Amino acid sequence: MSITAEQQELATTVRAVLTKHGDSAAMRRGLESERGYDEQLWKLLCEQVGVAALAIPEEFGGIGAGLVESLLVVEELGRTLAAPPMLGSAVLGVRALLLAGNTEANERLLPEVAEGARTLALCWAGRRGWDEFGVDAAGGKLSGTAHYVLDGAYADTLLVLTADGLFEVDGAAEGVVRTVMPTQDPSRRLTEIAFNGVAAQPLGSVEVARLRAIAWVAVAAEQVGAAEQCLDMTVDYSKSRVQFGRPIGSFQALKHRMADMYVLVESARSIAHYAIGELAAGTAEAVDVAAARLHCSDAFNAVVSETVQMHGGIAITWEHDAHLFFKRAHGDAQLFGTPARPLARPA
Incomplete structure (x- = not known):
């Protein structure tokens, strides 16, 4: 992959913002916060750089840049250990929605994600990891526990990946129980999310x-x-x-x-x-x-x-x-x- 001048300018801009506002002291303040990251820094990156909108097509309120640009931002965030909802929501959550191809859901959810006003959490892994699904969709309702969920403690919308496809669940839905788990890495919080017969909206199949x-x-x-x-x-x-x-x-x-x-x-x-x-x-x-x-x-x-x-x-x-x-x-x-x-x- 050859980095274009525009892509390099994006990476340089993100690094400049992180250097000024996302140093080690800011990262450590974020560790002690309710969400585990510096919310002001994330707001700044979304409003001034548009990082959450990069991978979202223009017809859904995004910039329409693509995967390369969004991962250049992830690379820059890696330098700081900051863990805002970029990887979990603006990359994986957005890509899961786009892969499902549900136009109605994309039109409804993605504009707010692009603005940084909505956070997605992809619920996927079983207890033994991502080679199994933690949640089952039998009978039209979700049951089971998704493990190791990024941004799961506070996400507004839960995207649940099952053997029967992708489902949408409101983060405040009855029957959803979230538990922040202790991890070796304090700079990235992971959550277990249990679904106890939760009604969900099917979004489509995902590769x-x-x-x-x-x-x-x-x-x-x-x-x-x-x-x-x-x-x-x-x-x-x-x-x-x-x-x-x-x-x-x-x-x-x-x-x-x-x-x-x-x-x-x-x-x-x-x-x-x-x-x-x-x-x-x-x-x-x-x-x-x-x-x-x-x-x-x-x-x-x-x-x-x-x-x-x-x-x-x-x-x-x-x-x-x-x-x-x-x-x-x-x-x-x-x-x-x-x-x-x-x-x-x-x-």
Whole structure:
């Protein structure tokens, strides 16, 4: 995927807004808030940049830019660990609705999503993950529990993916019970949502394989941004931390390790952008998406491990962000499941 000048300008604009309004202090304030993210920052990104409207077609009140642009925003958010309803609502929720192809629902829901006034939550996984559906639609009513739901604690509209297709449920519907679950990564909240015979509106069938592919490349984009931030943090620290009378960044062994980190970040970016571009164009092969999912997870884990090592003891204190990136790396590696290994193209 070759980034156009307009797409690069979008990424630059988002990074500028995040640098000014979404720094570490803002991210940490968000962790303590009711929703787990900085609501003012999300409002700013929606109103001034239009990030929630990027993947929504113009006929439904959006900008009509596409998947590539929305995932460039996800990549930039990865640098900050901010977790507003971009990945869960503006990417996965919107894509699920569009894949279902229900024009009435799209006209009714998507304009408010584009404005940032409505949040969607995709309810999918069973207890063992995304290879099974947590909710059953037998008899026309929803029963069961969706696990690991992004933005599920506060979403206005629940989109429930079942073996019988996609269903819409009002977040305040009777019989819906939401429980925020403790997670290793405090920067991203996950929710269990139980449905006890809940009436729901059918929206249509969804190609689950494509939705999973979108989820995987979206996480890969986030991992690229987060890994790049870990590299930048490590390089900056190596210039200021002095041992034996000189900055530790001048030691050849550490230079080699940071060079290896750089190679991992750039290779992750290359494979993620390739998979995103192919998926957006409709030409992606399953093995390309799976390779991006696996390599970006491995790269992020390796880079953040080096970040913790080269920062020393300070990296495992609450005051430093390194441990939060470490936890995000482990959480992202499991989010939406993983493809089987080894990968091989069919003959």
